[in-house]
Structure formats: C-alpha cells, structure tokens
Amino acid sequence: MKDYQASLEKLRTDAAEAAMIRDLATDGAKREMFDRLAKHLGQLADDVERAMNAPKAS
Numbered sequence: 429m430k431d432y433q434a435s436l437e438k439l440r441t442d443a444a445e446a447a448m449i450r451d452l453a454t455d456g457a458k459r460e461m462f463d464r465l466a467k468h469l470g471q472l473a474d475d476v477e478r479a480m481n482a483p484k485a486s
Contacts, residue, residue, distance in 0.1 A: 443469035
C-alpha cells in the first residue's frame with residue numbers, strides 16, 4: 429500500500445508541476461502539450477487512487 433501512496437503523491441506532484449509550466453508557457457504548442465500532460469497525469473493519479481480504494485478480491 430505504501431508503494432501505491434508514493435506513486436499517487438508523485439503523480440499528483442507531477443501533474444501540478446505540468447500545470448504550472450502550462451500556465452507559464454508563452455508558446456502555444458508547449459502550453460497545449462503541458463495541458464495534455466497535466467490532465468493525463470491527473471487521470472493516472474485518479475486511477476491509482478481508485479485501485480487503492482477498491483475492495484480487495486479474496
């Protein structure tokens with residue numbers, strides 16, 4: 429479970445950093461790429477969180 433939590437925190441941090449770079453970017457293509465990256469990393473973090481909270485199959 430510790431590994432999931434560490435992965436979740438890393439993904440959320442990376443998504444926030446990508447969003448910050450997006451907000452600071454002056455080039456439209458870079459802004460779009462970092463926007464897609466931030467959204468993708470956020471979605472991955474959501475998936476990891478769902479996996480952590482899913483009932484365990486026995």
